[in-house]
Amino acid sequence: MIETIYIEKKIKNHPRTKSILSKFKKARFIEIDRYGEIFNKRNQNFRIQKFSPDLILAHKESGLVLPAPDGFGIGNSKNFYFSHMYNCIYDCRYCFLQGMYSSANYVIFVNFEDFDNALEKVIEENKSSKITFFSGYDCDSLALENVTGFAKHILGLFRKYPDIDLEFRTKSLQKDPFISGKFMENIILAYSLMPEAMSSALDNKTPTIAKRIDIMTTLAAKGWKIGLRFDPLIHGKNWKKLYGELFEKVFNSVPLKSIHSVSFGALRFPKQMFKNITKLYPEEKLFSGPLSNNDGIVSYDHDIEEEMISFCQDITTRYVDKSKIFKCSV
């Protein structure tokens, strides 16, 4: 339950602000000048804030659409990302957001139309390239859809550009914006997955893996393309058996023709981010594993990482064409 909503003065009369506020009748509203007054300040305690995060409604001034880092892509030559929101309602122990921000409050940027303009500008500038946009790099792109309506809004824009791909990455069970309209060939609904035993220990407050598989199956039946994101791959006792069972379940549930792409990524953190996260959760089992620092990136030892990725790729190629399988190295 959101108890306090901070609202930038600049957007206090924005229709979208009013619409969002109308959904939180019991919350206390506080006007602020800029979201930076509340969000990500130095003397904040992420873990305590996470008990009861507040909401901040803001106007995003710049950096609305950014080039994705190298190694982040699913086949197209150019990749960009954008985030209408910072932070996430879920609490996954491997999530980089907890190491990136000192604040667990949610920021929602209400100026969606500026995102539209920025996206169209990038599309115009890259007419000769195949582009993929990724929504939800700094958040889960669908988890708060019932509050923001962002996916519904942005689908309207991408209907105009059928050759431009857009990926929503999520763990949520949101289906409304997709069920209510006709499916779109250029939209990828990508779900993060890991074996249930690991997910129940690490994916706090998220829908179970079984429920995620159910929703993928439902949306695939409506024609939507599905992305499978096994990222991060988690090491542990019996990991081969656990991943083997997961792949069997996923590939026997989701129609193979609906699978747009499958990607794998090893568990990895920039060194400073890892330091921040382990300070927050010093006794977390995840960080007891065989991790080491390799050139500023904390990850599983190289041999383990390679073994995991090749094991997963080998099984996946039994079901999905190699051209649809990607390794995420960011």
Next chain:
Amino acid sequence: MNENCIIDSFSIRWVVALKEEAKTIIDHYKLSVIDGKSLFPVFKNVDDTHWLILSGIGRHNAAAATSYLYSISKASKSTAWINIGIAGCGKGNYGDLCLVDKISNNYGKNRYPMTMSRSAFSKMHLFTSDIPINNYSSQELIDMEGSAFYDIASKFTSNELICLMKVISDGPENNLKDLNKDRIIDLIKSNIINIKKVISYYENLSHFDFLRNKKPYLYTQIISRWHFSVTQKYQLENLLRRIKSFFPDNNVLEIIKDCEKGASVIDILDFKIKQSEVDWSNS
């Protein structure tokens, strides 16, 4: 930050302007004045978990007293800082306890303390003034210390562990001139159950944060037996946290018992961790 903090559960520091505002707190939490010469009157309980300072009126006193209490009370990053007092108010009811979620003054930026979640208490904005104000129309709560207390306390702890609570003492219907010592004591006393609820919340937060920052159980025992450099101590702390997922504390002592040097302790713990696999099935 104080290195040798002695809290072993939770830690609360009170900054209160007047002795009449503090009387009920001192009585309820069984605080006694500390011996020796002190710049401000300071009280603490037997366990050293609650300390209270009487700052006197005004921003400068509040800032100096908060700073002074930090330096003499071995407060840590996990300490919760509380400012309680009476306040004028343009809209609330006389005698109500309010939590402060926004602080302003005439000199600069606004501050936004996080408030106790899921509480029934009113949340209000506080304006800290340098002079007594009896025009209540433009502000919610009015005091003379809050912003300075917050500015200093926020250097010692996180925003989430700072609490300002005010009891409404005067307003359009209740003249400031009618306030006297007995009425101030009564205003706080009549809210002691509410105050206890708020303090219990901050005791829990402080305890939670203390446990997070606590050194692993075997750490002190091991560094007293072997010599470790500063870097090795840091490595040891990390390794002890990690190895807990695989071995109980007794087994860890067994594993390292034949080590001759600190470096060998580090090596063997590291080796054991690398040999182990996290078991996700019993999470």
